[in-house]
Amino acid sequence: MRMPTLALKRKQWEPLAFASPSLFLIAVVIVFPLAYAFYLSLRDYDLSVGPGHEFVGLRNYTEALFGDRRFVESVWNTVVIILPSLIAELLLGLGLALLLNRVIKGRPIITALLAIPAMVSPVMAAMAWRMLFGVKYGAINNLGRQTGLLDVYFDWFSTPFLSIVTIVLVEVWHNTPFMMLVLLAGLQSIPQELYESARVDGASAWQTFWSITLPLLKFTMAVGIMIRMIDLTKLFGLIFVLTYGGPGGATETVAFTTYLVGFNDFRMSYASALAYLIVGGVLVLTLVFMWIQRYREARAA
């Protein structure tokens, strides 16, 4: 009975042959364009000027970091949107996960219903909310007027501050369900015996939460936050629909500014340099993420 192992003995070329279609496509559609973008970022390719371009070294990068208030401000805008969104998503997601964990009847259906916003595209989510916030026909103004809370048709995107608040609200609506799902999965992987022995020892609900649930959920929370943080650096569709960067550029995120530089101003080289700065930022965050994963695996082993 040696045959089975013989049958599974691989031919040298087979793994590579099996993987080659996707490796080829990734090389052509991802790796080569990225290399090309880096090449472009060292030149001055500007489609609004003409097709010719010359080598300019790191000028685009120094301009972005030290000479371009718009980009530096977009970094700040991104941070201002990310931080409250993350905190709200974590707290709300945790609350919902704890609630769902207590639900006995109909948990799968309730979970699926609550998960729907996370499955919807950012553009659609933003469009729905833009209509909800509509000045004359929006549900929020109409509800406010009907109940007497508002006495005018309010423009929810009139000031930078309000615009950021509404963006954060929509983002929290859109992605809290993701955090909830991740944390619910984390909660359910905590062994029930721990809770039982805590009850036998007469621990209160708060004590159980602080000394069992929270410590054991720490890594799940860290992973959820890292994924959200990395995805939030790419915030684009929401901004495109809700404010288009306005008022006065106050809600332009890094991804949105790069888009405008590339496809409104057609400064391809400069946009590539901005994109590479974003990639650098995301790479650092990804390394932190991988480090957390490793640490968790090491702790689990």
Add this chain to the structure above:
Amino acid sequence: MAIALEQTRTASRRRISRHRVGRVVGHVLTYLGIGVALVFFLGPFFWIVTTSLKANNDYFAFPPVWIPDQPSLAHYVRLFTNSSGFRYFSNSLVISTLSMAAAIIVSLPTAYAIARWRFGGGVLSTVLLVLRMLPAIALIIPLYIMYKALGLTNSYLGLVIAYTVLYIPFAVWLLVGFLRDFPIEIEEAAMIDGCSRLGSLVRVVVPIIAPGLAVVALFAFIATWNEFLFAVVLTGIETKTMMVLVTSFTSGGTDMFYGEASASVVLGVLPAFAVAFALQRYLVKGLALGGTKG
């Protein structure tokens, strides 16, 4: 003695009843919280659906009409006839379906090589993770220039190629998980009977892991359906998707034309509803794109 026993019994009974009251209150609060959450997360969808069914004069009414007396499909009809909504809806369907199929066909052998032969060792999974985290904005600028030079903008093919490749990391990641669970003995039996490696993958493995493939396919469909940045940059008049169509309604300013806009949002979110229910068990993994594996 009897009195003492009686006392402890009533005391314990009181403790039990207090406990029970606490539990009932806890349950009520739990379901109250869930109810509030359901209203917050699903309310917008409810309002969009009713808005899309309103007659035109209902928009101007005060007090506002929340649920129209005579729901009408007029806005859907107008969306499909006037705003070329039908064309963009079918564009989305075609592009998503083709990308989904292509992504699976390309990813399955790669996932197989990783699951069976540990192809690439640990390096490959790191590469896939980095690709997953890569900001799309970094890719779209060079890709736009390349597509322009090759004449691939405003074509199905261009968008399908881009979506297929963007989706490979996720598809491979999920498929490796499904393939690792697949018992190697079944394949060995097939191969002793003279099946080639590719033959056993297609004829033996695929039918058995079909449910797993369906999960990957549905996620691929929804991901390409929802994608916006590539669609808005790479499509033209003829190849726009639903996501691009819906943003065109915002040009009307704060008071855009609500009827068609809400109808297109309803059509745009339909697949999300379907997938959320079909893939309940896989939502965490799918949404994290394998990032939280384990």
